[in-house]
Amino acid sequence: DARVTQTPRHKVTEMGQEVTMRCQPILGHNTVFWYRQTMMQGLELLAYFRNRAPLDDSGMPKDRFSAEMPDATLATLKIQPSEPRDSAVYFCASAREGRETQYFGPGTRLLVL
Template identity: 90%
Template structure:
């Protein structure tokens, strides 16, 4: 089965460091989503792309977060500088619009010390 691939699976780093998370969507999917999961807030949408164009990043703290899709096979989510409150699991999901469900990657567990 085709899968969404996320790297790294785990990341531990110190406050102030730059963090880059990568996602390879399922081939042929034209939408890519970034979600953040925490105990307090649950699953929150950070940003998403359709046909590589950013459509909505209203859920993302723009002063430190950025999301890009340099090509159809790669989406990135960067945090610079990172803060302890950014500690969470970050999921990437891909899909086709309308009647196709989103397929999730295994997530990146990020810990900022």
């Protein structure tokens, strides 16, 4: 049963610290999405990649957030420096092709104090 995996599942950090979240997409999927979910804003798309190239990162605060795909099996989302308003659940999802069904990971629950 192929699944998207995310690490860590939970992260508590202090304001100003760097946070790195990792995602392993389903093998064979060429599109990876990063989302953020909060009570106030709901589920928002931050960025997505196809064949490891960033296609849209307009939803991501550029000054502190960065997203990369070092290889086809790993996507990373970094926040540096982190701020309390970054506290949220961050989901990664992958799809076989861009517009096809997305499969979501379990999320990383981030708390910035």
